[in-house]
Amino acid sequence: EVQLVESGGGLGQPGRSLRLSCLTSGFTFGDYTMSWVRQAPGKGLEWVGFIRSNTYGGTAEYAASVKDRFTISRDDSKSIAYLQMNDLQTEDTAVYYCASRRPRSVSISFDSWGQGTLVTVSS
């Protein structure tokens, strides 16, 4: 059974940092592109970024709203994806989901999701 479990959410102060983790099991983590998607309270889904598998260069892409502040990384030996969030802003308050890309497709969609972890940015 595929499982994705996020952790590391909580209260963060403006300008400070938080790191989220996404522990996975049930699939060959190293073969998959992993993504982070967030949802502000009462709002829709917003893509944050993704990191490709090392087979495809391990490169990452980010939404403009978080570029240069957030960094996605992966530890294939532990089957964990990370989201390092620096210079937190109040508008970063959201539930953060990790998701795995559906395999064997030219396009990118996400067929497995974690339950989400809430990040609240406030002084």
Add this chain to the structure above:
Amino acid sequence: SYVLTQPPSVSVAPGQTAKIPCRGNNIGTKSVHWYHQKPGQAPVLVVYDDRDRPSGIPERFSGSNSGNTATLTISRVEAGDEADYYCQVWDSDSDHVVFGGGTELIVL
């Protein structure tokens, strides 16, 4: 950046057919994916690559995509289909993922 537009809500009576549009410039040239999300839960992929269904998704869910509009169609709507529905594409030009704003399906 690429933009996807969805109506805020769509209402339908039980047993009828709901159609949820997702509009984007030449969206017919992209692969469109659809998710539903119930309150307090994570999104669930219901249609991928315009019209394919993951295992476990009922045949009542179908998709189409042409021109500037993709559509998620839910036949024989049930009360349990009430949820927010999101369309999503991967914009290969920017290598970015884009979500629509979401549509609340209201079952009357």
